Amino acid sequence: xxxxxxxGAHVYDPPRGVIGVRHVVIEGATIAEVRADAxxxxxxxxxxxxxxxxxxxxxxxxxxxxxxxxxxxxxxxDLNSLSRTxxxxxxxxVVVTPDxxxxxxxxxxxxxxxxxxxxxxxxxxxxxxxxxxxMQGEHLAPIGEMADAGAVCVGDGDQAVxxxxxxxxxxxxxxxxxxxxxxxxxxxxxxxxxxxxEGAWSTRLGLRGVPAExxxxxxGREIALASLTRARLHIAHVSSARGVALIREAKDRGLPVTxxxxxxxxxxxxxxxxDYPVNLKLVPPIRGAEDREALRAALLDGTxxxxxxxxxxxxxxxxxxEFDAAAPGAIALQTCAGQLFELVRKKLFRPxxxxxxxxxxxxxxxxxxxxxxQVGAAADLVLFDPEREWTxxxxxxxxxxxxxxxxxxxxxxxxxxxxxxxxxxxxxxxRKR
Amino acid sequence: xxxxxxxxxxxEATPGPKLRHLLGLExxxxxxxxxxxxxxxxxxxxxxxxxxxxxxxxxxTVVLLFVEPSTRTRVSFEVAAKRLSADTLSLSASGSSFSxxxxxxxxxxxxxxxxxxxxxxxxxxxxxxHLLAGHVDAAIVNAGDGSHEHPTQGLLDAFTMREKLGDLAxxxxxxxxxxxxxxxxxxxxxxxxxxxADVHVAGPRTMLPVDVESLDVTAHARVEPxxxxxxxxxxxxxxxxxxxxxxxxxxxxxxxxxxxxxxxxALAKPNALVMHPGPxxxxxxxxxxxxxxxxxxxxxxxxxxxAVRMAVLYLVGAPHGMQPGDAPx
Numbered sequence: 106x107x108x109x110x111x112x113g114a115h116v117y118d119p120p121r122g123v124i125g126v127r128h129v130v131i132e133g134a135t136i137a138e139v140r141a142d143a144x145x146x147x148x149x150x151x152x153x154x155x156x157x158x159x160x161x162x163x164x165x166x167x168x169x170x171x172x173x174x175x176x177x178x179x180x181x182x183d184l185n186s187l188s189r190t191x192x193x194x195x196x197x198x199v200v201v202t203p204d205x206x207x208x209x210x211x212x213x214x215x216x217x218x219x220x221x222x223x224x225x226x227x228x229x230x231x232x233x234x235x236x237x238x239x240m241q242g243e244h245l246a247p248i249g250e251m252a253d254a255g256a257v258c259v260g261d262g263d264q265a266v267x268x269x270x271x272x273x274x275x276x277x278x279x280x281x282x283x284x285x286x287x288x289x290x291x292x293x294x295x296x297x298x299x300x301x302x303e304g305a306w307s308t309r310l311g312l313r314g315v316p317a318e319x320x321x322x323x324x325g326r327e328i329a330l331a332s333l334t335r336a337r338l339h340i341a342h343v344s345s346a347r348g349v350a351l352i353r354e355a356k357d358r359g360l361p362v363t364x365x366x367x368x369x370x371x372x373x374x375x376x377x378x379x380d381y382p383v384n385l386k387l388v389p390p391i392r393g394a395e396d397r398e399a400l401r402a403a404l405l406d407g408t409x410x411x412x413x414x415x416x417x418x419x420x421x422x423x424x425x426x427e428f429d430a431a432a433p434g435a436i437a438l439q440t441c442a443g444q445l446f447e448l449v450r451k452k453l454f455r456p457x458x459x460x461x462x463x464x465x466x467x468x469x470x471x472x473x474x475x476x477x478x479q480v481g482a483a484a485d486l487v488l489f490d491p492e493r494e495w496t497x498x499x500x501x502x503x504x505x506x507x508x509x510x511x512x513x514x515x516x517x518x519x520x521x522x523x524x525x526x527x528x529x530x531x532x533x534x535x536r537k538r
Numbered sequence: 539x540x541x542x543x544x545x546x547x548x549x550e551a552t553p554g555p556k557l558r559h560l561l562g563l564e565x566x567x568x569x570x571x572x573x574x575x576x577x578x579x580x581x582x583x584x585x586x587x588x589x590x591x592x593x594x595x596x597x598x599t600v601v602l603l604f605v606e607p608s609t610r611t612r613v614s615f616e617v618a619a620k621r622l623s624a625d626t627l628s629l630s631a632s633g634s635s636f637s638x639x640x641x642x643x644x645x646x647x648x649x650x651x652x653x654x655x656x657x658x659x660x661x662x663x664x665x666x667x668h669l670l671a672g673h674v675d676a677a678i679v680n681a682g683d684g685s686h687e688h689p690t691q692g693l694l695d696a697f698t699m700r701e702k703l704g705d706l707a708x709x710x711x712x713x714x715x716x717x718x719x720x721x722x723x724x725x726x727x728x729x730x731x732x733x734x735a736d737v738h739v740a741g742p743r744t745m746l747p748v749d750v751e752s753l754d755v756t757a758h759a760r761v762e763p764x765x766x767x768x769x770x771x772x773x774x775x776x777x778x779x780x781x782x783x784x785x786x787x788x789x790x791x792x793x794x795x796x797x798x799x800x801x802x803x804a805l806a807k808p809n810a811l812v813m814h815p816g817p818x819x820x821x822x823x824x825x826x827x828x829x830x831x832x833x834x835x836x837x838x839x840x841x842x843x844x845a846v847r848m849a850v851l852y853l854v855g856a857p858h859g860m861q862p863g864d865a866p867x
Contacts (some may be wrong), residue, residue: 183782304750309753311664311724312664426669428663429665
């Protein structure tokens, strides 16, 4: 039986960190050997040998938040293009939001997503079920049936649940099925009509702002309800310093709360909106410098568990419009890890911080076992070259959409290869003697 | 190409800064703004002649694309373009393909097939002129975008002030009303601070945007400290239909606390200018006797608007190297 020999990679095993240069052998669907640098494996006829010098070998990345667009908006993305984009970005597991058309508020949709993903077979797609019927915040979606069908968490996508009473019962009910509740925490009244972070830049640009306090108010409410119900709560894409402070305090109290932010919120501030770039119009908005510093500190101290892509494919037609009219969101699955390593290069993080935010952190939020890179573990792996430069353009972009400010620009950091269950799902095999 | 300019004084006028677009005043420097105002002064002298026409933009096509309704600004631009001999084409939201759901870019691309040299855009969304500038070849002149900027209004206000007061450095200007939603306020703030004026903004707290001080102005929640000792008091229009009951309780209360009446105006310098970009709500933000009083320059603002817009159209639209007063080759 032929093997894959990955020679000389910097191996990352989440609980132990980057353990050093090792040779890793994949046999079948699992990791068969992890050998010391001085002790390379023998190469046999037919083995796939990968020279991994200078690259990081990590368990496949896990994304907590991507908008799949299938069913309903397959012209923007479908589960096939999403899977290809994900593995090209080093992700082997992707949680997809329920905001499809029809939305995933029914076990039939959950089953459809899982069946299609299994047919495609490039990576593990995990459905987030809607929390409420049609994501309208009026009554509960069939959470139990969706859990049975394979939903791994519940949440209303980018909709906040206005009613505190309904949110309470949603948390109670979901926790009975052992599903974490993923919340988009923002006061919808305070955020209404908002186009960007409310601050000096929104004042300058004449765009209606969403104050950070809109997030603070609802993160506070969700934490209070989690405390009341003892439900597992995950705060999606936290963007503000005060939001982070509330999450830190909740964790200190021992509440089962996890949180994520996005690569854009870690990398940029609202100043980046000076020329009205529609592809930086995000939900929640990119905030000010103090908020960004707080997010970075929170990733370092573990208050923020994970960094997600918040991959949001949108048709060019939804983007070639005035800022007010543009659909928010950007694609990021293919560039996310490279963008994070850019922050390592700037000495803001150690490699373990960003690798943890793409592996262990998301698994904790989902209540799944921590991924390992050791003998016997599943061979869901990414070989990532943080220094490799490439350009995201029409030939390299695997998403059906191209709504990102990085389109046409050079990007640093590339997943050279990705394996899912021992199979090479991204990268060219170079069979050598 | 460069011939001596006709000027009323006989001196050679500055040719002014060449502009690719006029998207806003924030990006311009003080010298560029003064350069535009100097050209406008020359244009104003043309407007006082019996034959109010220059050949400068002959053969230049100016499209007036008014996606948000406006009569005054459109007419002012149209007069300005015609006095420079440009061909004008006017499109408004109703009666154009916008009412059929065509996007701004589609409309602009279609217009572009007719090779316009300048597109003057009025639009309800902040940043709309920036979007156009990134997608079409024509020069874009922002005639008001959402709550962002109204650069020709800012220029004509500065022009009017400069005409009456001379250099604006150190002059106190009070801008009173809905600063948050006012593009006139923003353009005035950007323009006047660059000319060295001491800008104060005032209005109910609901109408002062967050961190407005970051624009180098002093903000007041009551109007008296803003008006006190001011050289200029500029009142902004209140949008009663959208804001009454949410941003302020009633027109009556607004007038009582934030309106400009003779008593409040007396706090300003004795000959302080009273300005308003129009259209006015008489008896709400401004008392009728003040609006029509001796200190009011509101109608002169309108007159100067044509001269300033002529200057702007000339600076973005004239073939390079041409000077105001030149005829095209």
